[in-house]
Amino acid sequence: MSRFLFPKWSNKVLPLGFFFGLGPAGTAVVAGVWYYGTNKHFEVGYAPEQPVPFSHKLHAGDMGMDCRYCHSTVEKGAFASVPPTQTCMNCHEKVLTTSPNLAKVRESWKSDVPIEWVKVHNLPDYAYFDHSVHLSAGVGCESCHGRIDQMPIVEQKEPLSMGWCLDCHRAPEAHLRDPKDVTKMGMLEASQKSGQPMARPADLRKPVPPQNCSGCHR
Amino acid sequence: MSPRQPHPELRSASARAGTALAAAVALSALLAGCRGGTSEDPPIHLVGDMDWQDKRLPQSESLVFADKRAQRPIDPRTVAHSRAHDDRARFLQDDDAYFHGVDAAGKPIARMPVEVDAALLARGEERFKIFCSPCHDNTGSGNGVVIQRGRGGFPMPVALYVERLKDSPDGEIFETITKGRNNMPGYAAQIPVEDRWAIVSWVRVLQQSQAAKIDDVPAADRGKILAAEKEGM
Numbered sequence: 001m002s003r004f005l006f007p008k009w010s011n012k013v014l015p016l017g018f019f020f021g022l023g024p025a026g027t028a029v030v031a032g033v034w035y036y037g038t039n040k041h042f043e044v045g046y047a048p049e050q051p052v053p054f055s056h057k058l059h060a061g062d063m064g065m066d067c068r069y070c071h072s073t074v075e076k077g078a079f080a081s082v083p084p085t086q087t088c089m090n091c092h093e094k095v096l097t098t099s100p101n102l103a104k105v106r107e108s109w110k111s112d113v114p115i116e117w118v119k120v121h122n123l124p125d126y127a128y129f130d131h132s133v134h135l136s137a138g139v140g141c142e143s144c145h146g147r148i149d150q151m152p153i154v155e156q157k158e159p160l161s162m163g164w165c166l167d168c169h170r171a172p173e174a175h176l177r178d179p180k181d182v183t184k185m186g187m188l189e190a191s192q193k194s195g196q197p198m199a200r201p202a203d204l205r206k207p208v209p210p211q212n213c214s215g216c217h218r
Numbered sequence: 219m220s221p222r223q224p225h226p227e228l229r230s231a232s233a234r235a236g237t238a239l240a241a242a243v244a245l246s247a248l249l250a251g252c253r254g255g256t257s258e259d260p261p262i263h264l265v266g267d268m269d270w271q272d273k274r275l276p277q278s279e280s281l282v283f284a285d286k287r288a289q290r291p292i293d294p295r296t297v298a299h300s301r302a303h304d305d306r307a308r309f310l311q312d313d314d315a316y317f318h319g320v321d322a323a324g325k326p327i328a329r330m331p332v333e334v335d336a337a338l339l340a341r342g343e344e345r346f347k348i349f350c351s352p353c354h355d356n357t358g359s360g361n362g363v364v365i366q367r368g369r370g371g372f373p374m375p376v377a378l379y380v381e382r383l384k385d386s387p388d389g390e391i392f393e394t395i396t397k398g399r400n401n402m403p404g405y406a407a408q409i410p411v412e413d414r415w416a417i418v419s420w421v422r423v424l425q426q427s428q429a430a431k432i433d434d435v436p437a438a439d440r441g442k443i444l445a446a447e448k449e450g451m
Contacts, residue, residue: 020236036253042261044254063363066348072408079276090403091352091364095371113285122261124269155256180344 039159047155048118052104060185061149067141067183078130082117085109120154121145127162127216137207138179138200139172142188149185165216169209176200176207317411319389319396326389332415342420345413349405354378358424373401378421379428391418 059065070087074080085108092102108115123129146157168175177198191198263269274280274288297311311317315331355362358378365374395414398404432440
């Protein structure tokens, strides 16, 4: 019985297998995680269905209502509150009183049980974001939330990752405007197109955004 | 078989590997377009350990209370005893004129208990445009966007510059903002007291401006208004 000898080509199995098999596969895994394992993929584009088909495009866009009519705590509080049913009923007590889209609003108004809106822009619980400081510094709504006035269904447009926050904290100039204009939509796009910074009084104190850990984490 | 020639089996294997590699590249190029695509599903957190902590944030859900409100409704009898941004701290809101717009006898006060300056008017204008303009219109005419687009549902409010309202005391306008009147709901929840007084001041401006003549405008600014009028504003 002759001894078993590996054929000569078997010498190449390992290097070629590495080159064509493990190498590309490993690269694909690393590149895949690099590219997809980030908020730019997981967070951006989140557009949940809400219990009531409220359209920001209609209210904030077409009708031109100010963001703060409903999100009235945004200038003073850390949290930009979702309005209570009462705010809806300010108008809808009279307007579209039989619309099936508003059935849940009327039900909530009658029963005093809140509507369970789905939170779209949700930071991790260890990040302590404060809306009010950003507004008084002159960062507009659209810098983080995008063109809400064009969204029938609100969709997350920015990754809201720490790297994304820091990009702006290191060089905020492109996102600063007159604090009076924070709720104006379209200024950011216009400024990015033209390359001109947004209008801002020259005598305003330039904000110094924190870059240390405790700026956002406690 | 010459030593230069690879084994035929190996050749087909490497061809297969090449095809697989090309397919992988093509597939990832295809998938690359899917980054950040619209989705109704909640975001995946790869390492979510501390992202959702066992604490309740504003307006979040509670498992303890039957109505699921983590943020408990405020008892209507509660009185905020002071506010950090209010420089004239009023203990237990013990100032009927400022907090309710009425005098000791319970009658609406004629003149607001706040000093009117340019800053207050500017604040009033801004707040008016946020909270009042949807119905009352920027001019106070009463033909706001809610009236225009409300499909006849919302009756048009009376213009803010009618004589009756011009003559009404400041305290009454304040009370109307606070508690509402006729079809108008109260805005106490949305507009803090100091802003309500600012809005009262701006309502007075709108009432004045409707009857204003060009001679009332400071000479330096007349040119601007006339030019705007020419442009058809």
